Amino acid sequence: MAIGKLTKQEKSWIMYDVGNSAFVLLSTALIPVYFSSIATGSVVVAWGYAETIASLVIALTMPVLGSLADLRHMKKKFLVGTVGTGALACCALGFATDALPFLLIYIVASIMLNSSMVFYDALLVDATTDERYDEVSSQGYAWGYIGSCIPFIACLAVVLGGGAIGIDIALGMKIAFFITAAWWVAFTIPVFKNVHQTHFKDRSAHVVRDAFSGLLGTVKRMWRTKSLRYFMLAYFFYIDGVHTIIKLSTSYGTDLGIDATQLVLALLVTQFVAFPSAIIYGRLGAKVGTKKMLLVGVFAYMCITLFGAFFLKSAVEFWILAVMVGLFQGGIQALSRSEFGKLVPKEHANEYFGFFDIFGKYAAVMGTFLVSVITQVTGQSNWGVFSLVVLFIVGFVLLRKVPDNA
Structure with a gap:
């Protein structure tokens, strides 16, 4: 399906992936490099702990907030609130010149970004129909990858090339954050205007109390449903590893002594590779089965992790790694999101997607913590990266247990 055949609601929903991906790319490629210039000690350890704190806060709060967002007209209100707060925090990063204040502001920005994604993901059930989930979700990731490159290239121009017109690194980063x-x-506006919440639960007299009591019922229903139980457990492990690699790749390369410019340009290549790959991956899922394509992606990430741990020594290997990640990153994320959307009741989509995030999408607690601890104990960041293989192996085994007709 070409993007021209998408409905106005579907296109508007996809546009938010274009908008938030700009900050995702900046925080993956450029922010860790900038942080290394104002921090002391291992960048991997400090950045890993910061990501862990942000993920824990999201994991503890999103099920309750998600349950509240399932009420009539609430999804977009929560989306706008998190985007507004996150954008302000993003701008504030440019004024933090010491490591600790910078990390604290970044944690706030990261929490708001990832929280907004819960409400955005849940709007998928309002923006399109069941049979179009795989296509629309894949298009979202694909256009997010390519669209994020536009502001990122502008950021690179002012940060890396600003010296030619008298802009130093500090001022360049302020402009980049803005x-x-x-x-x-800007790319939040289309989804706010054109996507309307059509699935919701009725408001009761005891909203907060019912939100908490409803969570227990949701957990029980998820556990009793075999397809959801095994899918969520598998997802908890494999996507945790995926997002850990996304979050720590640049800081890991910095620890290995790879030139910052090479790191950033290689990760930019990842975005261009991921654009067609995500669309192709989604269409292969529709032809051969979502579960089969997810298993292929998890196995590929095992190989990627082993390559990064033991063969990544120079910029050339980092470029190879960037291309490998680009081939599978968008596909595994998109098909996981769309498959989950098919399995959950639509009127409780936010509540379920809150748990979806706890189980790994943005609650990458195990991975970042595991890499930080193993790196700190061994003094070798490659052994920290190698520890992620365990997450992919467990995820692969559990995913095989998901019924084929799920």
Whole structure:
């Protein structure tokens, strides 16, 4: 399906992936490099702990907030609130010149970004129909990858090339944070205007109390449903590893002594590779089965992790790794999101997607913590990366247990 055949609601929903991906790319490629210039000690350890704290906060709060967002007209209100706060925090990063304040502001920005994704993901059930989930979800990731490159290239221009016109690194980063925040907000407008919450639960007299009591019922229903139980457990492990690699790849390369410019340009290549790959991956899922394509992606990430741990020594290997990640990153994320959307009741989509995030999409607690601890104990960041193989092996085994007709 070409993007021209998408409905106005579907296109508007996809646009938010274009907007938030700008900050995702900046925080993956450029922010860790900038942080290394103002921090002391291992960048992998400090950045890993910061990501862990942000993920824990999201994991503890999103099921309750998601349950509240399932009420009539609430999804978009929560989306706008998290985007607005996150964009302000993004701008504030440019004024933090010491490591600790920078990390604290980044944690706030990361929490808001990832929280907004819960409400956005849940709007998928309002923006399209069941049979179009795989296509629309894949298009979202694909256009997010390619669209995020536009503001990112502008950021690179002012940060890396600003010296030619008298802009130092500090001022360049301030401008980059402002560009990213403005892009994020601008591409939130279409989904706010054109996607309407059609699935919701009725408001009761005891909203907060019912939100908490409803969570227990949701957990029980998820556990009793075999397809959801095994899918969520598998997802908890394999996507945790995927997002850990996304979050720590640049800081890992920095620890290995790879030139910052090479790191950033290689990760930019990942975005261009991921654009067609995500669309192709989604269509292969429709032809051969979502579960089969997810198993292929998890196995590929085992290989990627082993390559990164033991063969990544120079910029050339990092470029190879970037291409490998680009081939599978968008596909495994998109098909996981769409498959989950098919399995859950639509009127409780936010509540379920809150748990979806706890089980790994943005609650990458195990992975970042595991890499940080193993790196700190061994003094070798490659052994920290190698530890992620365990997550993919467990995820692969559990995913095989998901019924084929799920």
